[in-house]
Amino acid sequence: MRAHDWFIEHRPDFVAGALEPGDEALFRDHLARCADCRAAAETLTADLAWLPLAAAPVAPRPGFAQRVVREVAHPQPRRRPWIWPLATAASLLLALAVWRADAARIAALEEELAASAAALAASEATLVATRDTLQVAFGADRVLQASIELGGMRGGLLILADETTHRWKVVVHGIPAAPADQRYTFWFITGDGMVHGAEVICDERNPAVLMLDMPAGAQLIKGGALTIEPRAGDLSVPRGTELAHLEM
Amino acid sequence: MSEAREDALRTRLAARDERALAELVELASPWLLGLTQSMLQDADEAEEVVLETFRVAWERVPAPEEGPRGLIPWLLRIARHRAIDRLRARKRRSRLGDRLAAAQVTATPAVEPDEAAHPGWHVHAAVHRALTELPDDQRQALRLAYFEGHTHSEIAERLDIPLGTVKTRLRLALGRLRTSLASLKDWVV
Numbered sequence: 001m002r003a004h005d006w007f008i009e010h011r012p013d014f015v016a017g018a019l020e021p022g023d024e025a026l027f028r029d030h031l032a033r034c035a036d037c038r039a040a041a042e043t044l045t046a047d048l049a050w051l052p053l054a055a056a057p058v059a060p061r062p063g064f065a066q067r068v069v070r071e072v073a074h075p076q077p078r079r080r081p082w083i084w085p086l087a088t089a090a091s092l093l094l095a096l097a098v099w100r101a102d103a104a105r106i107a108a109l110e111e112e113l114a115a116s117a118a119a120l121a122a123s124e125a126t127l128v129a130t131r132d133t134l135q136v137a138f139g140a141d142r143v144l145q146a147s148i149e150l151g152g153m154r155g156g157l158l159i160l161a162d163e164t165t166h167r168w169k170v171v172v173h174g175i176p177a178a179p180a181d182q183r184y185t186f187w188f189i190t191g192d193g194m195v196h197g198a199e200v201i202c203d204e205r206n207p208a209v210l211m212l213d214m215p216a217g218a219q220l221i222k223g224g225a226l227t228i229e230p231r232a233g234d235l236s237v238p239r240g241t242e243l244a245h246l247e248m
Numbered sequence: 249m250s251e252a253r254e255d256a257l258r259t260r261l262a263a264r265d266e267r268a269l270a271e272l273v274e275l276a277s278p279w280l281l282g283l284t285q286s287m288l289q290d291a292d293e294a295e296e297v298v299l300e301t302f303r304v305a306w307e308r309v310p311a312p313e314e315g316p317r318g319l320i321p322w323l324l325r326i327a328r329h330r331a332i333d334r335l336r337a338r339k340r341r342s343r344l345g346d347r348l349a350a351a352q353v354t355a356t357p358a359v360e361p362d363e364a365a366h367p368g369w370h371v372h373a374a375v376h377r378a379l380t381e382l383p384d385d386q387r388q389a390l391r392l393a394y395f396e397g398h399t400h401s402e403i404a405e406r407l408d409i410p411l412g413t414v415k416t417r418l419r420l421a422l423g424r425l426r427t428s429l430a431s432l433k434d435w436v437v
Contacts, residue, residue, distance in 0.1 A: 017394060047429060048426065052327070055283040057372065069269055
């Protein structure tokens, strides 16, 4: 069977969403290049356009339509639900302190309150960052992995690619710290060559976990690579030794 | 939806007319909620998906001269993809993604016809009829793939049948539906 025959055979499976994740990504890549398959998939999608109407209608819950219009047409900035309880607690604490006419206590309470607010804010930031990381990890459409043997150690490069948000989570682990005059560097492999991604700082005990957006202006991202570069010198192109090379 | 009504609605949506959004919500919500609830089996999550769908419509609906017609199928497609994303995320988070009971693997049960309350009821009835005309095994493969986001190998494992059989059943089902639903392309909702 010719390579293209595989795509022809699997057109219905792609439209139905039944392809395995790797095959689906392969098919999407192919669609970008093959006008015949693209047209055939679009036609089949159009032929089946009403199939989702197989499900019986469900009456919206009261207020749903108003909620949609309100939230869609007038999106509000994210509320911080802990602000109000915190403010209420602050008021009560301050009132109590005034009642006791204890200025020193007021100051202490205010300090405590400020520290709590800071801790809450920090927790929220951590939560947001963790959620962001997990979203990419769980939402990864592609996972690429390569082993790296360096300095008698065996580590690896792992790329979790989220094709929806166009972000990559890059993990480098199990390799020794770079010598003082060198640095590990992650590169995007693009249609136009290698594009600098980020410096990777890690050692045998501390893996590096990076969340990277796609490089600006790059049209085709083909993969990623890890090199070790001289610390002195520019990073317009890789000049050092390539430790791992992953292409999709 | 008639071509004239769809064009007018898209023009108003592109111009950020909130009344057009409200009109679209009233028209499409029952179908979008029906689809997403049947897929997700969770009313709250289904509402979130429908909300996301209208958000996409509000942000990206093309003006009539900028894209082909088919506003409702476009919304259905977005909602289905979003629902499948959530189903797959559930599966990734925990391999307990079997909240959908095996009993769901049937054609949607016929409901009391109510054309006045739901414009588009006749399309639903025709799709429902086309699905019930499929052999059970083909309908089952189609539902698992198209409405529940399962891959070939997952369906094969779930039904304990060879991978090739899954592919055959699914392709036969799609081929038959393609024929039976072709006449719906120009129906006016």
